[in-house]
Amino acid sequence: xxxxxxxxxxxxxAVTLRTMTKKTVTEQYPDTQPDLPPRTRxxxxxxxxxxxxxxxCARECPDWCIYIDxxxxxxxxxxxxxxxxxxxxxxxxxxDFSLCMYxxxxxxxxxxxxxxxxxxxxxxxxxxxDLTHERDKLREWMWTVPxxxxxxPGAEEPKEIAAARKTAEKLAxxxxxxxxxxxxxxxxxxxxxAGPTAPEGDAS
Numbered sequence: 001x002x003x004x005x006x007x008x009x010x011x012x013x014a015v016t017l018r019t020m021t022k023k024t025v026t027e028q029y030p031d032t033q034p035d036l037p038p039r040t041r042x043x044x045x046x047x048x049x050x051x052x053x054x055x056x057c058a059r060e061c062p063d064w065c066i067y068i069d070x071x072x073x074x075x076x077x078x079x080x081x082x083x084x085x086x087x088x089x090x091x092x093x094x095x096d097f098s099l100c101m102y103x104x105x106x107x108x109x110x111x112x113x114x115x116x117x118x119x120x121x122x123x124x125x126x127x128x129x130d131l132t133h134e135r136d137k138l139r140e141w142m143w144t145v146p147x148x149x150x151x152x153p154g155a156e157e158p159k160e161i162a163a164a165r166k167t168a169e170k171l172a173x174x175x176x177x178x179x180x181x182x183x184x185x186x187x188x189x190x191x192x193x194a195g196p197t198a199p200e201g202d203a204s
Contacts, residue, residue: 073087
């Protein structure tokens, strides 16, 4: 059967009419901010207090877009006669987001929880050289990191908390009972008399 002339046009107009009667779903960005998923990979935030300059993130980065500079600082002994020690002090921590491919390897390998995913995505620049952000900017993004989701009620207890609780219970059971300062255990207190007694000779 030959198609009716103009049937395709009629079907197209029908789709247009159905769409025109539906509510629009267009988000009016930037006036309305999008509702992003909690695990959005926007930018990387730095919590520099946790950074020990171990360089794991820079070594594992497949794009070599993390730049870290540091210097050593001598820490005096904590106790008399102790030995001085040295520690690394962070001088620079920068990420070139024009090279970053958002793989998240740096966040996964960080052993001290100094790097986090932030849902922030509005960091476009007109010059590609301005996409290298220093630690001050990375620290600002750290405060946009969402809180971790609550644990499932049926999930197992984290191993760190379980180990700490077992250690506390073990210490509580092995703690010795308090003793008298003289070295002997105190005598158990005697029961007080039931009531006052009349002195001898006063009985009437």
